[in-house]
Amino acid sequence: MKSLLVHWKSSLQRQLVDSGELPSDETLCQELRKLGADSTPHSRGRSLFEHLVGTASILRMWSAPDVVVKAAYFHSIYSTVGNRTALAGYQERDQLRSLIGTQAERIVYLFTAMDRRAFFSRLSERRNLGSYESGLKVPNRDEPSKVLEVHRDEVLYLLILYAASIAEQTARYNSSPAPWLADLSTIATLIDAVSGFRLPFYSAADPLISKNDEAALLRSYCSIAQFRREYQSLGLSKTLESWIGELWAWRSFWLHCEDRIEEALTCASRATGKFKKLGTAWDKRLSLDEWLFVAKALQCSNDSLEHAKEHAELIEQPQALHEFLHHRIRFPAKLRPALSCSFGSACSPQNGQLTSGHSRVTGYLADFGSGRVPRQMGEFPQMHRQPVWDTSQFPLVQALEASAEMIMDEVSRLNNSLFHDEAERIEREGAWDVFMLFERGRKHLANCSRCPVTTSILERYDTMRTVEGLIYVSKMRPHTRIKAHRGPTNLRLRCHLGLEVPTGDCGIRVGHEQLKWISGKCIVFDDFFEHDAWNNTDSDRVVLIVDLWHPNLTEEELCVLKGLHHYVYMQAESLQRYWAANESKALKRRVEYD
Numbered sequence: 001m002k003s004l005l006v007h008w009k010s011s012l013q014r015q016l017v018d019s020g021e022l023p024s025d026e027t028l029c030q031e032l033r034k035l036g037a038d039s040t041p042h043s044r045g046r047s048l049f050e051h052l053v054g055t056a057s058i059l060r061m062w063s064a065p066d067v068v069v070k071a072a073y074f075h076s077i078y079s080t081v082g083n084r085t086a087l088a089g090y091q092e093r094d095q096l097r098s099l100i101g102t103q104a105e106r107i108v109y110l111f112t113a114m115d116r117r118a119f120f121s122r123l124s125e126r127r128n129l130g131s132y133e134s135g136l137k138v139p140n141r142d143e144p145s146k147v148l149e150v151h152r153d154e155v156l157y158l159l160i161l162y163a164a165s166i167a168e169q170t171a172r173y174n175s176s177p178a179p180w181l182a183d184l185s186t187i188a189t190l191i192d193a194v195s196g197f198r199l200p201f202y203s204a205a206d207p208l209i210s211k212n213d214e215a216a217l218l219r220s221y222c223s224i225a226q227f228r229r230e231y232q233s234l235g236l237s238k239t240l241e242s243w244i245g246e247l248w249a250w251r252s253f254w255l256h257c258e259d260r261i262e263e264a265l266t267c268a269s270r271a272t273g274k275f276k277k278l279g280t281a282w283d284k285r286l287s288l289d290e291w292l293f294v295a296k297a298l299q300c301s302n303d304s305l306e307h308a309k310e311h312a313e314l315i316e317q318p319q320a321l322h323e324f325l326h327h328r329i330r331f332p333a334k335l336r337p338a339l340s341c342s343f344g345s346a347c348s349p350q351n352g353q354l355t356s357g358h359s360r361v362t363g364y365l366a367d368f369g370s371g372r373v374p375r376q377m378g379e380f381p382q383m384h385r386q387p388v389w390d391t392s393q394f395p396l397v398q399a400l401e402a403s404a405e406m407i408m409d410e411v412s413r414l415n416n417s418l419f420h421d422e423a424e425r426i427e428r429e430g431a432w433d434v435f436m437l438f439e440r441g442r443k444h445l446a447n448c449s450r451c452p453v454t455t456s457i458l459e460r461y462d463t464m465r466t467v468e469g470l471i472y473v474s475k476m477r478p479h480t481r482i483k484a485h486r487g488p489t490n491l492r493l494r495c496h497l498g499l500e501v502p503t504g505d506c507g508i509r510v511g512h513e514q515l516k517w518i519s520g521k522c523i524v525f526d527d528f529f530e531h532d533a534w535n536n537t538d539s540d541r542v543v544l545i546v547d548l549w550h551p552n553l554t555e556e557e558l559c560v561l562k563g564l565h566h567y568v569y570m571q572a573e574s575l576q577r578y579w580a581a582n583e584s585k586a587l588k589r590r591v592e593y594d
Helices: 002-018 026-033 048-061 066-072 092-099 102-113 114-125 154-169 181-194 211-221 224-235 238-243 245-257 259-280 288-300 316-328 335-341 358-369 395-402 403-410 445-450 452-462 555-593
Strands: 138-139 145-151 432-439 470-476 480-485 492-500 506-510 511-515 522-525 532-534 539-549
Touching: 026 048, 026 092, 048 066, 048 154, 048 224, 066 102, 066 154, 102 145, 102 154, 114 138, 114 154, 114 181, 145 154, 154 181, 181 211, 181 238, 181 403, 211 238, 224 245, 238 259, 245 259, 245 288, 259 288, 288 316, 316 395, 335 492, 358 555, 395 403, 395 452, 395 492, 395 522, 403 452, 403 492, 403 539, 432 445, 432 452, 445 452, 506 522
Parallel strands: none
Antiparallel strands: 138 145, 432 470, 470 539, 480 532, 492 522, 492 539, 506 511, 506 532
């Protein structure tokens, strides 16, 4: 009786979905998490969950049919071409039908079950679907003797889904561009040919992108300095220039550096439009939101960017461009609320008032007037405290561990001369060297460029890259002990990813708990507790140290804290320039009198 009731319930729910009662995005995401998509590795250190949700997001920007968007959330759960491990088996198809509907589940099934090579081959032979009502007959990928009948509408939906999937995920290991636009161009042309449906970035007047043209662009773009020199002589195809917002963003920045403001603003405006039409980043070292921030920042500037000229030669990575604009650009006041999410804040105070975090923030800020706060940002009130934390609650941990081998490879290639003695006044016996990536609000561009995979992961997550955070490689030499000390603030937790861990007496104590590092695995602890570390072996111990915002902080509190930290950073930078200018003037006057 129970199994019969479950069947009736599933059947009724499927009928409701099929009749138009769509599940919410949050419901779909919850189901993906239940299946384990958020802990299943995918490309570039990301989870499968990120790929599936990202694909659905692109389809929404393309105004794709709802059935395709729903299918996108689950399009690789049965299996994938690169990884045959399935999150769900075909015997569970009925459960997915009850969640997203019969038609959407059918698209998910076909996406994984059909022989894609045969699918595209047969499409290229007969592009006009109106010439045959039955659609296509395609072999089953796992059982070629079986034939799948793909109907007319399903052909269109599969093409749109496949286009969004490759657009979302294709990039090199360090997230820089890889070849996919030529393939997307072909698919977009097929979509138009078989149905008349046009993706928003596609124009029938645009010629196909050739693989040779795309390869030439990628060769030049691998060095931004080289790309700047060659840009005009590359002779990029009309379609490439029409699709890629990054090209227009870089051109806008270079024009700003040359004080050609009107041209720069025009290019920035075009960049914004092209990003929104393509619906994803081509250069995935920045997310689409981050590229849109870059374009808007360049578009909002009504005069030449301050300090742009002297920084132009140093800015040869997208992250450096974003960081430069983040710290330097002056937005009109009316635009700041709309852009707040691009500064890493998930919310903005409403009408100048804080919501749930009001009392704790008020108490924290009140301490600044009491004289009780040390030079660091002090202790935030009413925070949950425990020495060691469960790593499973931190998405960054999963990303770091999934890419641990690539991170180890990057760190192993670093020359010892790039490390220096740890400068903090912490007592120690022996030698403790560090390689800084992010240091209290400052990004070490040269160091980050040497570790592109590591940096891309760190910048995709809400790591603490403000004045209270550090991210660096820590090398504890043989027979070294770092004596007991405490971190400066309880606003953060500290994550260690083991890279080189010697066997023997090597560990860390946090409060009353002792921990051991494991190569390729993370530990997360609260460094506001007293802690010490030791390496009583004959080999180096190497870990990646990453500061994280404390998970008990609310979105409203994070808004205030990030804003406060940003203000402190900008004031410190301004004061350094002011003092240096005065010192220079004073020195000049002394020389004149001498």
